[in-house]
Amino acid sequence: MTSRWRWPLRILALGYLTFLVVLPVGSIFFRAFQHGFATAWSAVTTPDALHALWLTFIVVLIAVPLDTAFGVGVALILSRHRFPGAWLLDAFVDLPLAVSPVVVGIALILVYGKTGWFGNWLAARGIQVIFSVPGIIMASATVALPYVVREVLPVLQEIGTDQEQAATTLGAKPLAIFRRITLPSIKRSLAYGVTLTTARVLGEFGGVVVVSGAIAGKTETLTLFISDSFDNLNIVGAYAGAVILALIALLVLAIFARDTTKEGRKHRWRSPSDPSPSDSATLLLSTTSASISPMAH
């Protein structure tokens, strides 16, 4: 394009980004600390806020390891075995990305709620899932389910099974092979997958709001605390909570951006044995849309 168009396009692109993304996100930092750091600090150290932080921490602590174990397992199954119905497993793993999180919440209620499929069975054993912490964990684990698989699977497919087979013929046990050969080669993509899963679980709202009942101090995660604070005109609390989550989001971006500049662009994997995602662009895209599915919050 001729240089005549350079400046208009530059201004258009950067202007749109500034007014749609940069200024709004910047403004919550301003609003949170508008009345001083102490005010913001006290707003996120109220009992309800601390409980929300604690519950969010618990949810991450349970949902992320479950999703990670599942993700690595499914990636291994899909890359190492040919079996009828593999495509179905593949498709179902991606499904949460295509489904609105509110819908995920409704669907969970229909199975685990009082009138749901397992309602009577659970009630007879005194287990409450919906409007309780297990439901929150399930909703979060569901929406974040695909990320580890999507990160790890392409790497496993790329590295193939030569080394594993060699180890097997030399008499290595499956667990040793996984620990000494498979794990080191997927380490990096696994780290990305876990990062994305954690970010997704931390930020989950739609699914959690439906299954939790949002009871302050009981079933309120940080995102619910933010929206609840906002509705109850606890504006500083809402902004302070938002700042915590925004900082985590920026940290995630910084991790991806740092690796981008370090590894250079374009090449998705540096070498088969040491896979490293290309720029954050293709990385996030590979997770969210290479699997033809938008990440719906």
Place this chain on the structure above:
Amino acid sequence: MGRFVGPGLAVTYLSLLVVLPLAALATKAFSNGFSTFWQAVSQPEAVAALKLTLLASLAVAAFNALAGLVIAWVLVRDEFPGKQVVNAVIDLPFALPTVVAGLTLLTLYGPNSPFHLNVADSRVGILFALAFVTLPFSVRSVQPVLAELDRETEEAASSLGASSSGVLWRIILPSLAPAMLAGAGLAFARAVGEFGSVVLISGNLPFKTEVASSWIYSLSQSDQLTQAAAISVVLVSVALLVLLGIGVLRRHFDISEAV
């Protein structure tokens, strides 16, 4: 025996979290036959919410396809200090929790807007929120294709006397069109189910700013699960159809690497 434990656990986990809940959703939506489903979907408030959701998503997907093209263009063909930062900023809407996104937009374009631009409780507010969350899809689907585009063709065309608008319309846009369309499809599918970012800024006024996902939410609050399931089935079907279309598009134009 041992070799079935791993796959068994994985399938159980997937069933408990995804397969059974979605099966329950479909079953519930048609629990009393097609007429209950149709009743739920054709209720005036449901029709209004679905119409608003589809139209707003379509408008945003189309607008962001253009905005995404311009941004991708600047990121690929332009050089300026701080480009890497701008490139990273594109992914911010992916990383930011949607409630936080809604709050940020409300701060700048709500009742206390420093620009005196208040779009809270209006349909324009919904467009803002959807544009925010779908931006990465629109940029990231075009960007790699543009980067791979053979510039020699463009140079050959201009050396043969093609005007720059001729090059744009005859060479660049035709090669980018499939990727733009795929990006718009992803943006649309995402926008249709969006909840967190919209809910704060839209105000959820029935027949005015209530989108389908908030209608589902309010149905669930009043325990009308059959209706909620019916609308959910519509949303899921729309998203799946669009994604299926993108899959076909991808195979047809061989843009799997890019998108």
